[in-house]
Amino acid sequence: MARIAVTDGMAEDAVLLLQQAGHEVVLGTIDAADLANGALGDFDAIIVRSATKLPADVIAVSGDRLSVIARAGVGVDNIDIQAAATAGIPVVNAPRASTQSVVELTIGHLLSSIRHIPRADRGLRDGKWEKKIMKGTELSEKNLGLIGFGRIAQGVGAVAQALGMTVHTYDPYLPPKVAKAQNTTLHKNVETLFSNCTHISIHCNLNDETHHLVNAERLALMPGRSNDGIACGNHIVNCARGGIIDEVALLEALEQGHVASAALDVFETEPVPADALLLQHEHFHGTPHIGAATMEAQARVGRDIAHAVMAVLDGGTSETTVNAHLMS
Amino acid sequence: MARIAVTDGMAEDAVLLLQQAGHEVVLGTIDAADLANGALGDFDAIIVRSATKLPADVIAVSGDRLSVIARAGVGVDNIDIQAAATAGIPVVNAPRASTQSVVELTIGHLLSSIRHIPRADRGLRDGKWEKKIMKGTELSEKNLGLIGFGRIAQGVGAVAQALGMTVHTYDPYLPPKVAKAQNTTLHKNVETLFSNCTHISIHCNLNDETHHLVNAERLALMPGRSNDGIACGNHIVNCARGGIIDEVALLEALEQGHVASAALDVFETEPVPADALLLQHEHFHGTPHIGAATMEAQARVGRDIAHAVMAVLDGGTSETTVNAHLMS
Numbered sequence: 001m002a003r004i005a006v007t008d009g010m011a012e013d014a015v016l017l018l019q020q021a022g023h024e025v026v027l028g029t030i031d032a033a034d035l036a037n038g039a040l041g042d043f044d045a046i047i048v049r050s051a052t053k054l055p056a057d058v059i060a061v062s063g064d065r066l067s068v069i070a071r072a073g074v075g076v077d078n079i080d081i082q083a084a085a086t087a088g089i090p091v092v093n094a095p096r097a098s099t100q101s102v103v104e105l106t107i108g109h110l111l112s113s114i115r116h117i118p119r120a121d122r123g124l125r126d127g128k129w130e131k132k133i134m135k136g137t138e139l140s141e142k143n144l145g146l147i148g149f150g151r152i153a154q155g156v157g158a159v160a161q162a163l164g165m166t167v168h169t170y171d172p173y174l175p176p177k178v179a180k181a182q183n184t185t186l187h188k189n190v191e192t193l194f195s196n197c198t199h200i201s202i203h204c205n206l207n208d209e210t211h212h213l214v215n216a217e218r219l220a221l222m223p224g225r226s227n228d229g230i231a232c233g234n235h236i237v238n239c240a241r242g243g244i245i246d247e248v249a250l251l252e253a254l255e256q257g258h259v260a261s262a263a264l265d266v267f268e269t270e271p272v273p274a275d276a277l278l279l280q281h282e283h284f285h286g287t288p289h290i291g292a293a294t295m296e297a298q299a300r301v302g303r304d305i306a307h308a309v310m311a312v313l314d315g316g317t318s319e320t321t322v323n324a325h326l327m328s
Numbered sequence: 329m330a331r332i333a334v335t336d337g338m339a340e341d342a343v344l345l346l347q348q349a350g351h352e353v354v355l356g357t358i359d360a361a362d363l364a365n366g367a368l369g370d371f372d373a374i375i376v377r378s379a380t381k382l383p384a385d386v387i388a389v390s391g392d393r394l395s396v397i398a399r400a401g402v403g404v405d406n407i408d409i410q411a412a413a414t415a416g417i418p419v420v421n422a423p424r425a426s427t428q429s430v431v432e433l434t435i436g437h438l439l440s441s442i443r444h445i446p447r448a449d450r451g452l453r454d455g456k457w458e459k460k461i462m463k464g465t466e467l468s469e470k471n472l473g474l475i476g477f478g479r480i481a482q483g484v485g486a487v488a489q490a491l492g493m494t495v496h497t498y499d500p501y502l503p504p505k506v507a508k509a510q511n512t513t514l515h516k517n518v519e520t521l522f523s524n525c526t527h528i529s530i531h532c533n534l535n536d537e538t539h540h541l542v543n544a545e546r547l548a549l550m551p552g553r554s555n556d557g558i559a560c561g562n563h564i565v566n567c568a569r570g571g572i573i574d575e576v577a578l579l580e581a582l583e584q585g586h587v588a589s590a591a592l593d594v595f596e597t598e599p600v601p602a603d604a605l606l607l608q609h610e611h612f613h614g615t616p617h618i619g620a621a622t623m624e625a626q627a628r629v630g631r632d633i634a635h636a637v638m639a640v641l642d643g644g645t646s647e648t649t650v651n652a653h654l655m656s
Contacts, residue, residue: 053633100468104491111436115622118446120615127549127602131616138624140428162490163432225398230623274455288459294443295558 002313003042005030008049010072014302020311040066041074045309046071048079056083068312072305073244073292075241075314077206085326092308093319096151098292098301102239103155105291106201109237110262113138114199137232140164145197147190147213148204148240149174149182156201157182168197171204194221199235206241214238216249219259219260233260239291242266251278259283265291329633330641331370333358336377338400342630344569349638368394374638377401384411396640400633401620402426403569405534406651413654420636420646424479425628426620430567431483434529437565438488439641442467442527446613465560473525475518475541476568477502477510477530484529485510496525499532520547527563534569542566544577547587561588567619570594579606587611593619 001022006015007030018025030039032053040046041063047070048054054069059080069084071093081091082184109175112118115136124131127299146153149171151322157167167184170193174279179186194200200222204210214236222234236259238245247268253259262278263288279282292301308318329350334343346353349648358367360381368374369391375398376382382397387408397412399421408418440446443464448533449457466475472488474481477499485495495512500523507514515521518541522528528550531540541566550562566573577597590606592614599616618627620629636646645652 013602039439040348050585056508056518071535100466100492101464104439104466105443106648107491108439112440112445113430115436115615115618117440117613117615118449119612120618121446122450124600124607124614124616129599129616131618131621134616135621135623135626136429136618138432138622140624154380159490161489162487164428172575188396204506208616222567228624230627232623257457272452272455279452280457285445285449286452287443288452288457288458288461290443290464293459293463294466295463296468296556298463 002044004309005040005043005046007046007052008072010047010305011302013299014306016238017306018310022036023252023310023313033040034117036061038063044068045070047305047309049073050075050078052078054079054084056080059083059087059089059246060088062089068092068309070305070309071322072301075205076215077241081323082326085221085323088327090312090317090321090327092305092312092320093322094301094304095320097304098294099151099155101297102152102190102296103159105265105287106156106203106237106239107159109239109265109285109287110139110144110199110201110235112285113235113237113261113263114232119282120305126186135268137230138164138201141228141230142166142226142232143168145170145187145193145195145200145203147171147193147200147244149179149184150203151204152240153181153201154178156203157184165199167194190217193326194218195223198226198232199237201237202240204240204244206243208212211246212243212246212249214245214250216246216252217232219249219253221257224258224260234258235261235263237263239265242268242270247276251281252261254278254281254283262314265289330372332637333368333371334373334429335374335380336400338375338633339626340628341627342634343630344639345634349639351641364389366391372396372641373398375400375633375637376406378403378406380406382407382412384408385413385418387411390415390417396420396637398633398637399650400629401535405569409651410654416638416655418645418649418655419631419651420640420648421650422629422632422636423648425632426477426622426625427483429617429622429625430480431487433593433615434480434484434531434565434567435487435491437567437593437613437615438467438527438529438563439564440613441565441589441591442560447610452581465558467490467527469556469558470494470527470554470560471496471525472520473498473515473528474512475499475521475528475530475572477507477512477514478531480568481529481531482506482510484531485512491588493527496521519546519549522546523551526551526554526560527565529565530568530572532572534571538572540571540574540577542573542578544574544580547577552586552588553652562586563588564590565592568598570598575604575606579609582606582609582611589613593617594606604606
């Protein structure tokens with residue numbers, strides 16, 4: 001049977017699933033130098049998360065045996081999917097497994113921002129009872145702008161609507177009927193999304209088009225006041241990918257007070273440099289890229305990716321192949 | 329026209345509303361000693377929040393002029409409503425104004441707990457990137473137990489259902505059809521609520537019956553594992569009133585790991601003593617009684633209470649009179 005490298009860890013049940021199907025699972029990190037020297041030549045499949053990097057030169061020296069690359073998660077920015085396609089290797093991922101976890105973290109960050117939850121907790125731990133300066137605002141009746149309206153954003157939108165928000169969306173790749181079916185207002189350009197929304201959450205991929213999509217000019221368009229006249233300020237959440245927000249512009253907008261809060265799970269550089277000024281701002285709070293870091297998501301990711309890998313090893317295809325369109 | 333004391337502050341628009349109706353509004357704290365010496369004798373109405381205490385002896389010396397006591401908020405534990413009834417003084421409140429704000433804070437606390445938001449932010453501020461120890465769980469597919477199922481709990485239940493939770497309720501004063509209409513399971517005794525739910529949120533009043541309703545024995549009943557087999561641990565949220573939870577028992581359960589997280593907006597003693605051990609626990613987070621502390625709730629509270637006070641001053645009644653049943 002097949003020999004499968006699992007370099008960034010995987011849920012135990014998923015490892016068992018592969019082993020029970022008769023496959024050999026080799027757990028453990030493989031050095032970048034070993035990868036560059038063709039270490040993947042000994043494997044039929046490799047399953048990575050985000051730590052292992054598979055650029056074109058690593059894929060080029062992987063030899064003929066490697067027949068599937070799997071990303072136990074969603075984003076494939078650590079894998080050169082074009083190079084894999086050229087080498088005839090499908091890259092599969094597990095796009096649905098973490099949806100609910102990211103939806104919940106996004107709503108948690110939004111509510112934590114507008115009610116000052118981490119900031120208020122800091123005060124309590126410091127022995128202060130700062131009731132007055134912790135006055136917040138409600139999400140209800142506010143406009144939430146979602147940049148990207150795929151699975152995760154649709155889930156966020158549904159919960160936001162249950163909280164009484166009006167949902168606006170921007171997604172140039174989405175059939176307009178999807179936005180309409182979810183009772184959201186689809187914007188043709190991202191500028192009008194910013195000028196209509198006091199709350200913005202990011203749910204798109206990172207690519208050349210979305211790099212620094214959230215910049216000083218667009219932040220300046222945000223209205224700071226809701227339709228019902230409440231001076232709720234402007235609020236930014238990013239649980240998608242670092243680099244979509246220009247962090248220098250965000251910190252400046254926080255310092256000027258134009259942005260009232262920023263909640264980030266992802267950063268331009270990860271781990272964030274410990275001396276980053278953003279981390280210490282009173283109206284910032286963050287989490288260390290844990291959108292998919294739940295027991296449930298990890299169990300589903302493992303199960304989904306094991307099935308996708310076995311489908312390819314058995315000579316079939318996986319419906320979650322991300323480079324099918326690049327293969328001849 | 330009438331002379332109205334506003335001792336704990338009120339939204340500006342509401343003060344204007346009273347003044348435009350021709351009433352004199354006297355803003356400012358009145359000392360407990362002055363209250364005990366009959367300071368209220370100079371007023372037709374008094375509007376308080378929670379800081380001003382109006383026990384029986386204060387009401388007894390208030391004289392004949394005082395004709396309405398108003399609580400700009402919900403809980404009237406700071407007012408002796410029986411003594412007021414005996415003196416023929418209706419006590420009015422604004423029970424609906426803060427509902428949405430408390431609903432949102434409750435959901436925010438629940439999500440902050442299960443995704444470690446304040447704890448993760450502490451780590452980032454300390455220059456750490458603690459991705460692994462911040463693994464969380466989802467709310468989806470978990471059983472949420474609501475103690476008390478009035479307006480706020482019903483709002484919490486609806487959002488929790490949008491997040492995929494199954495809602496259980498305990499409310500001995502609720503017509504069972506209300507719980508059924510909201511697709512929740514109504515428990516006849518609070519013990520089965522605890523034994524069925526990994527997540528519990530409190531939404532009842534504080535009185536002799538509910539004092540320390542959440543105690544060591546009942547916490548011990550919580551299952552720690554959801555129906556889908558996830559070891560999510562047990563989670564407690566209280567945005568209602570301090571004193572309903574036995575904080576000594578809660579801290580012990582946190583220390584033993586039987587309770588995985590506790591999120592409190594209210595405490596047995598407020599302000600919480602700065603040296604309270606609970607505040608420093610890794611899996612505790614809290615806010616300083618800010619459930620109703622939003623711009624929106626304060627605007628609504630002010631408007632609602634101004635209308636209630638004017639209704640009584642005009643010789644009518646307010647539908648939000650909390651001691652009508654005690655008056656002869």
